[in-house]
Amino acid sequence: MATRRLPPLHAVRAFEAAARHLSITRAAEELHVTAGAISKHVRALEARMGTALFLRGPRGLTLTTAGRAFADSAREALDQLAAAADGIRLRRFRRLTIGVYGFVASRLLLPMWPDLRVAHPDLEVDLHTSANPVDLLPGRYDAVIAVSDAEPRTGLVTHPLLPIATVPVCSPGMMMKGPVDFASVPLLHARPRPDDWRRWLDSAGFNDVPIQGGSSFESLSLALEAAAAGAGVAIAIDGLLATDLESGRLVPAHPAVRRTRRHFVLAYEQHMADDPAVAAFAGWLLAANEARPTAA
Secondary structure (H helix, E strand, O other), X not given: OOOOOOOOHHHHHXXXXXXXXXXXXXXXXXXXXXXXXXXXXHHHHHHHHOOOOEEEEOOEEEEOHHHHHHHHHHHHHHHHHHXXXXXXXXXXXXOEEEEEEHHHHHHHHHHHHHHHHHHOOOOOEXXXXXXXXXXXXXXXXXXXXEEEOOOOEOOEEEEEEEEEEEEEEEOHHHHOOOOOOOOOOOEEXXXXXXXXXXXXXXXXXXXXXXXXXXXXXXXXXXXXXXXXOOOOEEEEEHHHOHHHHHHOOOEEOOOOOEEXXXXXXXXXXXXXXXXXXXHHHHHHHHHHHHHOOOOO
């Protein structure tokens, strides 16, 4: 595309005001500049266009034929520019739907929610929580916070939020007698993540410790509540433990942390990338998550 050869906007504004008032003085008052500045801008436009825009006589200004045509075009262009700017300023975001694991909503998203209200007071978001990964497919919502290996996928935008690593936790009182004996303490299970205990025990060298029995809970949140109450040891996601550890409700039951290749991610379909509401939410979440305190 050829580069537009546009006259200076301040000169166009000066001329349009002078043409509307047929007065250099009144144009200067409207634009809060000097009459000399208005005259200079008008003369510069006339030199650029190679024709007179005003006839200057004892009774004041009169538009030439070229001046009248340019005044009409300039007024229309300035009106359109003003309307476009007002439209952007007044445009409201459409309402978003975000699918998210309930545990992630309570430990990651909701603690930061007041900041979203400050950053984007006009952005309305409906949260839909689930413990079932099948419910959290990007096509079902405008965006989801789900579990992924964070690898690029055609047609999908994926932003890693935090890596998933597991660690056992318990109440401080359970550690008062020394290191936890995982073969004898009750192991608390979260049904949405049934393999976490076996995988952590094997990675930490406790291959002979059985995981049969023990209380099971419908969510990670309830398993952690039980651990804080002293009912046993729960397996947790260390990136979502900062509040529990800082409050002293829970402590690590062992220093070993099992790293995985999985992440909690913000994901949405590629065609949503240019949606202003999705872009605003994604930008806020990534920045807020980066500034969020971690368990370390």
